[in-house]
Amino acid sequence: GESVGLHLPTLSVQEGDNSIINCAYSNSASDYFIWYKQESGKGPQFIIDIRSNMDKRQGQRVTVLLNKTVKHLSLQIAATQPGDSAVYFCAENTRGAQKLVFGQGTRLTINP
């Protein structure tokens, strides 16, 4: 399949371990954040979102943490499975900015 990023940061984890993917955002006025998963050759898939009035949100096997003080967002994946192998993007939206700004992405690889 096609590579969506040749020089992406990479995180390797053992199958069954928890994964933590980090994202630093630049705009302190950003008030809405999304995590996407993109498998090779496919379009990004929505995972979870969070608004700036929250610092934590949980989904199925995923948790997003938001630290506005240091402008940091993280995605935690519990009990990582082979199907979690993908590139993960964070995106931020600033009210009034009329766009989503996407990060470069992190490639997650799972070791059996």
Add this chain to the structure above:
Amino acid sequence: DGGITQSPKYLFRKEGQNVTLSCEQNLNHDAMYWYRQDPGQGLRLIYYSQIVNDFQKGDIAEGYSVSREKKESFPLTVTSAQKNPTAFYLCASSIRVFLEQYFGPGTRLTVT
């Protein structure tokens, strides 16, 4: 099935030719977007449309054109003026502009 379709998955053109990429959604979303993805970079916004018969330039609109004559459809034309058209093109839609966006499977365009 509800979703976003893009066609074709792979497209090859000679330099100097215009080419139109198709994007259709049956999610009843008002907003639609076109992004370009290059290796090692995040998604970059080409054009977006908040409503039928209206569209706005994104960050890299030069060399591209769009139309939004129907709510379901948002085709992108890559013109011969686009200096580096070879890329992976992604279409997305959302209920309201720049909230949770759903992506299509993408079209990989190669211009030689």
